[in-house]
Amino acid sequence: MTSKVTSVGLKGLEGYRVGGEVRISQDTESMVIVGLPDASVKESRERVLASLAHFDLDVTDRKVVVNLSPSDQKKNGALFDLAIAVAALKELGEVKCEIPADTAFVGGLSLDGSVVSGEGILPAIIAAKGLGIRLIYLPDDPALPFHMLQEVECVVVRHIEEVVGHLEGQESLLLSPRSISERAFIANPGSFQKDFCHVIGHDGAKRALEIAAAGGHNVLMNGPPGCGKSLLAETFPSILPPLSNKALLEVMSLYQIAGEKRLRDLSAPFRHPHHSASAVAIIGGGSNPRPGEISLAHQGVLFLDEIAEFSKKTLDMLRQPLETGEVTISRAHSMTYPSSFILVGAMNPCPCGYLGSPHHYCTCSQKQIQAYRNRLSGPIYDRMDILLSLQLVNVNKPSHVKESSADIRKRVEAAHLEQFDRYGEEVSNSNVPFEKMMAASPLSNEQRQLLTRVSSKQNWSNRVQIKIIRLARTISDLAGEEQLSDGAIWEAMKLRRWDMNKPHLIARENKYAFQKESSYT
DSSP: OOEEEEEEEEETTEEEEEEEEEEEEESSSEEEEESSBOHHHHTHHHHHHHHHGGGTOOOTTEEEEEEEESTTSOBOSSTTHHHHHHHHHHHTTSOOSOOOTTEEEOOEEOTTSBEEOOTTHHHHHHHHHHTTOOEEEEEOOTTSOGGGOOSSEEEEESBHHHHHHHHTTSSOOOSSOOOOOGGGGOOOGGGOSOOGGGSOSOHHHHHHHHHHHHHTOOEEEEOOTTSSHHHHHHHGGGGSOOOOHHHHHHHHHHHHHHTOOOOSSOSOOEEOOOTTOOHHHHHEETTTTEEOHHHHTTTSEEEEETGGGSOHHHHHTTHHHHHHSEEEEOSSSOEEEEOOOEEEEEEOSSSSSOTTOSSSOOOOOHHHHHHHHTTSOHHHHHTOSEEEEOOOOOTTSOOSOOOOHHHHHHHHHHHHHHHHHHHTSSOOTTTSOHHHHHHHSOOOHHHHHHHHHHHHHHTOOHHHHHHHHHHHHHHHHHTTOSSOOHHHHHHHHHHHOOGGGOHHHHHHHHHHHHHHHHHHO
16 A cells, blocks of 8 residues: 655745655565655655654564655755655554545654754745645745735644544644734835935936836946945835735745745845855855745845946846846756846946046046946846936035935835736836736827937837836836826936946046146145
8 A cells, every 4th residue: 555645846936736645564674765865855765764762653564665756857846745754654554534635734843853944944834726726735934924924824833743633533633723913014114224215316316216126127326436326225215115914925935945034024125135146146056946036026126336346247147037027047956946037227327436526536437337247247237127327415405305204115115006006016117027017008100200219319129118108107106197208208207317328428527627627726
């Protein structure tokens, strides 16, 4: 006889059904696990045998064969322990009832029989619904947001004996597990350390970042050292709307797979890797593929300070994730992780940083400036929606706009709701299919001709023209306009133009201004 129970395996965030088959026969004492198990799965041998001892079951002089199907999928992690143990107990006659195929067992085991949590348990539970699983046994983990997991019934167990007791109907366990208070996951808008009301000047940059937050657009900032690029980027998450339940579960799943800790709030993630980070750290991968920074920034912001200092190879690897919103890591087995994020980059205008500055003389040659700019390839520039040129501000000059992040966030949330209603799903103007956006708000003939004429003069690619239309749609949403307005298209084109496109002319003007100022002194 062979006993079989169901568990859930993971391939990235995608779950698949795993059948745990156990056959026990009279033979030389041994326990063999087959089905492409990794080292952590093979080590379940000792944990399962120790758990069987709690039922006074003796497998001496018996051969235990465990098969984890499908056999062509690599199994990793310790979450198959519970399924293997239950199948063994069924085979030994300790569990006499029939176990339905739509009942799954996910969890690890300790030597004392305790059911423990492990890496990837949250995405396994989320994937269970799509696999046709109705009931799932899992460990008591205070980090699991049970109040959000309503698609599948969960039975929380702390010991292997509780599992057997519940299966046999001897012990009544609540099908509604001990839930975490929802208050632990409520976003606190006042918890952000930085607020836009404290940023002096940069009124145009604040407006641009509001548009970026409302539509999920990428931003590239250029300016001399100390002009406020990093401050603006670090304050940017304070105007993003809180995550929805679906987005929060995706983010929590990614952080759990990566072994990263995350605060229990609904705020969008903000990742700020150093420019010395490797391509694997940014994109993801490794011998045991894990999510990288672009996946940990999913539904949030990836800030690359001194973006020109990152390796060109690493930056070019961002092309596919920026277009598709996901990254595929191909090793012996390929894995796909979601990576839909807002990219915020910051760089100096030249190697010394003072190109165009009225207060410092730029010592860089035109060749050095162009080589520095070329560290960002043309396709990366094309994928940036907003190009901002910043300058130093007078800290003694009051800002015309002193709105708090909470005030800006209200307008951003209203724009998000407008987009969700228009498209019928949780997508923003930056990633909705272009055909769908055009069907909802088409351009007029005059607007199309205007965009074509300006694009021809600016040598804008088709991708840039589409991004301008997406920007204009977001600007119209912030203004509460149902159709694209001419003013929105003009503002979108201004946001895509960069004053640093001709560095040699700016260097010449900078040199002239410096010499003129020196003559007066």
